[in-house]
Amino acid sequence: DTGVSQDPRHKITKRGQNVTFRCDPISEHNRLYWYRQTLGQGPEFLTYFQNEAQLEKSRLLSDRFSAERPKGSFSTLEIQRTEQGDSAMYLCASSRTGGTPEAFFGQGTRLTVV
């Protein structure tokens, strides 16, 4: 078990470009979450999947953001037409269902939009 991995760790992009991040959860975890963290703040929920189904999206997730989890394994988060306000750390977490499961976090992808 290598934990939750995210790729890339860092991304610098020009305003207006599209970016895609990948998250590989812990293999037996059927839930996968995306969060966004800006400097000096706690993570904010963006969206989550149970298996391949996207069950909830935050109002923070504008139309420029889309997330997928084909086949219920890895997930991708795409941001289209990036804006400077998108600069943040994007965190992925995974967990089992049932009870009060622990969420395991990846190290995040730091996005800088210039």
Add this chain to the structure above:
Amino acid sequence: GNSVTQMEGPVTLSEEAFLTINCTYTATGYPSLFWYVQYPGEGLQLLLKATKADDKGSNKGFEATYRKETTSFHLEKGSVQVSDSAVYFCALSDRVGNTGKLIFGQGTTLQVKP
């Protein structure tokens, strides 16, 4: 809506000092409560949790008690070490819908000096 408020940081202590980081929450339901820790350069890790009133979560010398009457979940440690220097996040998960979605406070930076 649900929210978490933590005491402002940074908190600077000498080694072996007593630590308290205050956390209060607002929830429409009956949440589970968590403390996560983020060491420099690493991802968020679960430190401890409590799922019902008067439960005490504990780990690595840290403790927090779920106080429903004061809607609080303060983190304490009797004797901090330099290695405890990190950012600490209080979080809740509302059991309504059982999504496992976490709502975080803004984080409190702890710096322990030798």
